[in-house]
Amino acid sequence: MDGTHDAFAEHVASLLKRLQPGYDVEMIGPRELIVNGRRLDLENLFRMVNHEPERGPEIVEHYLDQLFAGDAAQLGTVALDFARPRIMPRIQPESIFQHLSREMVAHIPFVNGTVIVFVIDLPQMTVSITTEQMIRWRLTAEELDEIARENLDGYAPELEVQLVESKEGGRAILLSEQDGYDAARLLLSDLFKRLAPSLGSNFYVALPARDMFLALSPSPDLFVKRLQDRVRHDFRRLPYPITSDLFIVTRDGVAGTREYREEAA
Numbered sequence: 001m002d003g004t005h006d007a008f009a010e011h012v013a014s015l016l017k018r019l020q021p022g023y024d025v026e027m028i029g030p031r032e033l034i035v036n037g038r039r040l041d042l043e044n045l046f047r048m049v050n051h052e053p054e055r056g057p058e059i060v061e062h063y064l065d066q067l068f069a070g071d072a073a074q075l076g077t078v079a080l081d082f083a084r085p086r087i088m089p090r091i092q093p094e095s096i097f098q099h100l101s102r103e104m105v106a107h108i109p110f111v112n113g114t115v116i117v118f119v120i121d122l123p124q125m126t127v128s129i130t131t132e133q134m135i136r137w138r139l140t141a142e143e144l145d146e147i148a149r150e151n152l153d154g155y156a157p158e159l160e161v162q163l164v165e166s167k168e169g170g171r172a173i174l175l176s177e178q179d180g181y182d183a184a185r186l187l188l189s190d191l192f193k194r195l196a197p198s199l200g201s202n203f204y205v206a207l208p209a210r211d212m213f214l215a216l217s218p219s220p221d222l223f224v225k226r227l228q229d230r231v232r233h234d235f236r237r238l239p240y241p242i243t244s245d246l247f248i249v250t251r252d253g254v255a256g257t258r259e260y261r262e263e264a265a
Contacts, residue, residue, distance in 0.1 A: 008030075008031070008042070008046055008049070009027050009029070009030060009031055009032070009033065009042060010027060011060070012033065012042055012045070012060055012064070013025050013026075013027050013033055015060060015061065015064060016033070016035065016064055019061075019064055019065070023035055023036055024036050024037070026099070028099040029239065029240065030239045031043050031046055031239055031240070032240075034099055034100065037100070037101065037104055037130075038127060038128055038130065039100065039127075039128040040125070040127070041119075041125065041126045041180070043180060044125060045059070045060065045063050045125075048063070078120070078133075080137040080139075083120050083129075083133075083137075084147060085151065086120050086121045086122065086151070087118055087119070087120060087121075087129065087144065087147050087148050087151055088118070088119050088120075088121045088126070088148055088151055088152060088155070088181060088184070089116050089117070089118055089145065089148035089149060089152055089181075089184050089187055090116070090117050090118070090119055090180075090181070090183075090184050090210070091110060091114050091115075091116055091183050091184055091186065091187070091207060091210075091242055092107075092114060092115055092116075092117050092242065093113060093114055093115075093241065093242055093243060094113050094114060094115055096115075096117075103131060104130055104131055104132070105117060105128060105130065105131065106118050106128075106129045106130060106131050106133065106134040106141060106144055107141065108141045108142065108145050110256075111247065111254060111255060111256030111258070112243045112245040112246075112247060112256035112257065112258045113243060113245070113256075113258055114242060114243055114256075116145060116148075116187070117129075118144050118145075118148050121180075126180065129144070148187075149187050149188075149189060152181065152184060152185070152187060152188060153188060153189050153190070155179075155181060156177055156179065156181075159175060159177065159185070159194075160175075160176075160177070161173050161174065161175050161195075162174045162175075162176075163198055166223050166226075168220050168222045168223035168226070169219075169220050169223065170216060170217045170219065170220055170223030170224065170227075171198060171199055171216065171217045172214060172215065172216040172217070172227065173195055173198060173199065173214070173215040173216075174213070174214055175213040175214075175215070176211070176212075176213070178211055180210065180211070182210065182211050182212060182213040183207040183209065183210050183211070183212060183213055183242055184210075185213055186205050186207060186213070186247060186249070186254060187254075191249060192249055192250065192251055195215050195249070196249075196251075199215055199216065199217045200217050200218060201250075201251070202218060202248060202249065202250045202251075203215055203216065203217055203218060203248075203249050204216050204217075204218055204224070204246040204247065204248060204249070204257075205246065205247040205249055205254075206227065206228075206231040206246055206247075207242045207243060207247065208231045208232075208234035208235035208238060208241065208242065208243070208244060209234060209235065209238035209239065209240050209241050209242055210239075210240035210242065211238070211239075211240065212234060212238065214227070214231070215249070228244075228246065231244055231246070232244045243258075245257050245258045
């Protein structure tokens with residue numbers, strides 16, 4: 001089995017069409033499919049196959065059998081009591097709605113041309129939450145957001161961060177748990193309290209992709225420009241891209257630099 005991202009997703013998509021000929025399957029990214037209107041994240045499956053490449057076809061087939069058999073196929077009707085502790089947030093670019101119906105996806109608008117979507121986090125997969133599920137649970141998008149952020153706060157409370165001091169005098173903090181929620185940690189309730197002592201009263205956060213989180217001091221300008229160039233490069237090359245714009249984190253919350261540029265234009 002070819003281990004490249006695109007070839008891997010193509011293989012999974014073709015196998016799924018063979019196993020479930022009635023399903024509507026579309027590949028939208030290097031490790032993402034849309035199956036019957038729902039996002040399916042292949043990240044965990046890709047890692048499983050990379051760990052034992054000689055068993056790749058067997059692992060993929062077993063995974064898909066499990067995913068679309070019995071209880072797993074009923075995730076659309078799962079009870080809120082089961083889902084509540086497993087609901088997590090993800091920050092996505094608004095461009096996801098080129099592939100997904102905005103009306104079908106439970107989400108709230110965010111800044112920098114992004115939205116916050118919600119997933120049910122299960123051991124072998126994450127499945128996006130639909131508007132239909134949210135209505136069935138009698139929740140608003142704001143209540144779903146509150147549950148997701150609370151779960152994020154408790155997901156990995158002891159985060160490992162790496163502090164780097166640059167030659168220009170700026171400071172950066174890299175967070176890399178590689179658990180699918182690195183970028184989402186911009187939404188942590190105590191993010192400002194955790195990072196401000198090292199970065200200053202207000203600071204920037206870059207989220208070029210889902211598995212990247214870089215916080216940086218707002219000065220000196222040369223340092224910020226150099227890191228912005230790197231963020232643009234990462235945004236173009238990494239899977240699950242989010243935005244090349246910086247977020248501003250203050251004591252009062254998170255703002256977007258894109259909005260400031262648009263106002264100034």
